[in-house]
Amino acid sequence: MSTHAPRGIPPAAGSAGARAFPGPKPRQALFWTRESVGGGVAKRPGSRHIIRCARCAPCSLAVDGRRPLSSDAPEIGGPAATRVEAWAGARDALTTVVPSIVAYGVVWGGLARQAGLSLGELVAMCLLVTAGTAQFVALPMLQSGAPAWLLVVTTYIVNLRHYLMAASLAPYFAHLSRGRLALLAHGITDESYALTTARFARQPAHPAYFAGSAAATYVAWYVGAAVGGVLGGRIPDPHRYGLDFVFPAVFIAILARTIQARWQWAVAGVAALVALAVKGAVGGTWHIAVAGLGASALGIWLAPRTTAFGSAAPAADPGNRPAPRR
Amino acid sequence: MRSGLLLTFAAMGAVTYLTRAPLLLALARRRLPSWVERYFAALPIALLTALALPLVILPTGGGAPAWMTDLPAAVTVAVLARRTGHLLVAVAGGVVLAATLRALLG
Numbered sequence: 001m002s003t004h005a006p007r008g009i010p011p012a013a014g015s016a017g018a019r020a021f022p023g024p025k026p027r028q029a030l031f032w033t034r035e036s037v038g039g040g041v042a043k044r045p046g047s048r049h050i051i052r053c054a055r056c057a058p059c060s061l062a063v064d065g066r067r068p069l070s071s072d073a074p075e076i077g078g079p080a081a082t083r084v085e086a087w088a089g090a091r092d093a094l095t096t097v098v099p100s101i102v103a104y105g106v107v108w109g110g111l112a113r114q115a116g117l118s119l120g121e122l123v124a125m126c127l128l129v130t131a132g133t134a135q136f137v138a139l140p141m142l143q144s145g146a147p148a149w150l151l152v153v154t155t156y157i158v159n160l161r162h163y164l165m166a167a168s169l170a171p172y173f174a175h176l177s178r179g180r181l182a183l184l185a186h187g188i189t190d191e192s193y194a195l196t197t198a199r200f201a202r203q204p205a206h207p208a209y210f211a212g213s214a215a216a217t218y219v220a221w222y223v224g225a226a227v228g229g230v231l232g233g234r235i236p237d238p239h240r241y242g243l244d245f246v247f248p249a250v251f252i253a254i255l256a257r258t259i260q261a262r263w264q265w266a267v268a269g270v271a272a273l274v275a276l277a278v279k280g281a282v283g284g285t286w287h288i289a290v291a292g293l294g295a296s297a298l299g300i301w302l303a304p305r306t307t308a309f310g311s312a313a314p315a316a317d318p319g320n321r322p323a324p325r326r
Numbered sequence: 327m328r329s330g331l332l333l334t335f336a337a338m339g340a341v342t343y344l345t346r347a348p349l350l351l352a353l354a355r356r357r358l359p360s361w362v363e364r365y366f367a368a369l370p371i372a373l374l375t376a377l378a379l380p381l382v383i384l385p386t387g388g389g390a391p392a393w394m395t396d397l398p399a400a401v402t403v404a405v406l407a408r409r410t411g412h413l414l415v416a417v418a419g420g421v422v423l424a425a426t427l428r429a430l431l432g
Contacts, residue, residue, distance in 0.1 A: 100414045120327050128335040131342045137377075138338070148334040155338040161373050162345035164366040170353035181354055185347035239389070240432075242425030245396060246417055249403045249424075251378035253416040255371065256407035264371055271372035272379045279380040291376035292369065299368025300361050 082208040089195065089212025097191040098220040100250070101132070105224015106231065107246055108136060113232030115143040122229045123222075130186065132221055134158045137285065150285075157289045165193040172205040180207070187214025190254070263302035271295035389432035399424035 112122045112135075129135050134155040141151055165188050173181060184207060192214035199209055259268055275291035358366070382396040389395075403420035410416065 097413065100417060117331075118327065121331055124327065124332055125335045128332070128339040129342060130339055133377075134338065134342060148330070148337070151334055152337045152341055156341040156345065158373075158377075159342045159345040161370045162342070163349050164369050166346055166349035167353050167358055167363070167366055170350050171357075173350070174354050176354065178351060181351050182347055185343065185350045188346045188350070240425070240428065242399075242421040242423075242428065245382075245399060245421050245424040248378040248381040248396070248400060249417040249420040250413065251374040252382075252400050252403045252420075253407035253413050255374050255378070256404040256416070257411060257413075258371060264368075267368045267371045268375045271375040275376035275380050276383060279384055287380060288373070288376050292373035295372035295376070296365050296368040298372075299364045299366075303364035303367045305360060305364070 081206060085206040085208035086212035086215075089192075089199075089209040089214075090216040091212075092195050092199070093191065093213040093216035093220075096195065098216055101191060101217060101220040102224035102227075104132065104246060104250070105221045105226075106228035107244075108132065108139070109225040109228020109230075110232050111136075111139050111228075111244075112225070113229055115139045117142070117229075119229050119232075122225060126222055126225050129155065130218075131155065131159055131189075133190070137288075141285070154285050154288070157285075157292070160292070161190075162188050165190075169193065169196065169210070172200055172210075173207050176207060184211060184214075187211055187218075189214060189217050191217045261304075263299070263304070266302055267295050267298050270298055389428060394431055395427040396424055398427060 109122060112125070113119075117125065125135060125138075129138075137154055137158050138151050141154065166185065169188065173184065176184070187210060192210060195213045196210040199205075255268065259265055271291045271294075274294055275287040278287035278290045357363075378400070381392070382400040383393050385391050399420045402423050403416045406416035406419045407413065
C-alpha cells in the first residue's frame with residue numbers, strides 16, 4: 001500500500017487507490033475531500049462516495065457510506081495531516097502577523113506597567129482575558145479607575161466581532177465534536193481568522209491549520225507582553241515616539257484592506273460620523289458601542305444577499321467547502 | 327497582586343469566551359438568518375471605524391492637535407495598506423510619520 005493512502009479506510013477492491021502511481025513519487029496525500037456519486041448523502045447504506053486527495057487524484061478512494069461523512073473526516077486526514085496543517089498555520093502566522101503582534105505585545109506590556117499593573121498582574125491579564133484589543137482598550141480605563149462592570153461590558157462590546165468570525169468559521173468545522181469546538185473557540189482572533197479564511201479559500205479546510213495559526217498568535221502576544229512588561233518603565237513616552245499610534249494604525253490598515261464595495265464605505269462613513277458625534281458629546285467609550293452596533297444595521301439593507309460572508313456551506317453537506325469570502 | 331483586579335480579568339475573559347464559543351458551537355451545523363449575516367458582515371467595519379477614527383481626529387490633550395499629526399499619518403497608513411497589502415509596512419510607516427509630525431509640531 002502506498003504511503004499516500006488514507007489511514008483507517010481500507011481501499012475498496014478495484015478502486016483508484018489500488019492503482020500504481022505513475023510518474024514522480026507523489027507527496028504524502030494529506031488533503032482529502034469527498035464528493036458523492038449519484039447525489040446521495042452517505043446516510044443510505046450502499047451509496048458510493050469518492051474520497052478524493054486534492055493533491056494527487058490517483059490515490060482517491062471510493063468507499064461505501066455507512067455513516068455521515070462528517071464524522072469520519074478527521075481520520076481521513078490522519079494525525080500526519082493534523083501535524084502538517086498545524087505547522088503550516090504556525091508558519092504562515094510567523095511570516096506574516098507574528099512580528100507585529102510581538103511589537104504590539106511589547107507596547108501593551110509597557111503601557112500596562114504605566115497604567116499601574118505589576119508584572120504578575122500583567123501576565124495574569126494576558127492569560128485570563130485572552131483578547132489583545134480588549135486589553136488595549138482596558139488600560140486607560142484601569143488607569144482612570146473605571147468600575148469593574150464597565151471594563152467587563154467594554155470588553156464584551158469590543159469582542160462582539162468574534163461572533164462574526166465564529167459564525168463564518170463554524171461551517172468549516174462541521175465534523176468536530178463539541179469539546180473540540182469549545183477548545184478551538186479560544187483561538188478566534190483577528191489574525192488567526194484572517195489567515196485561516198485566506199487559507200480555506202484556496203485549500204481544503206483543516207481545523208489544525210486554524211489551531212496552529214491561533215497558537216502562534218497567542219505565543220507571540222504572551223512573549224511580547226512579557227518583554228514589554230519587563231522593559232515597562234524604560235519606554236519613556238509612547239506618545240512621543242508614536243507608539244500609541246500603532247493602535248488606530250492597525251485598525252485603519254485592516255479597514256483599508258477590507259473596504260472595497262460601496263456599501264462598506266457607507267457603513268464606515270456612518271460609523272465614523274456617529275462615533276465622532278457621540279465621543280464629542282458624551283466622552284468615554286460609548287461611541288464604540290453606539291457607532292459599532294448602530295452603523296452595522298446599515299448592512300442589513302445595503303450588504304449583498306449572496307456574499308454576506310463565507311458561511312455558505314449548507315449544513316447537510318459538510319464536505320463542500322464554503323465559498324471564499326469575497 | 328490585587329484580587330479584585332484578577333476577578334475583573336476573569337470576568338473579562340469569561341465574556342470574551344462568550345463572544346467566541348456560542349456561535350462556533352451552534353453554527354457548525356446550522357446557518358444564521360440572512361439578515362443577521364448581513365448585519366455581522368457590516369459589524370467589523372463599523373466597529374473598527376468607531377475605534378480608530380476618534381483616536382486620530384479628536385484632541386488628545388498636550389502637544390499638537392491630533393488632526394494635524396495623527397490624521398495625516400492615518401491617511402498614510404490607509405494608502406500604504408491598500409498599495410502594499412502589508413499590515414506591518416503600513417503601520418510602521420504611519421508610526422514614523424506620526425512621531426515625526428509630533429516632534430515637529432508639538
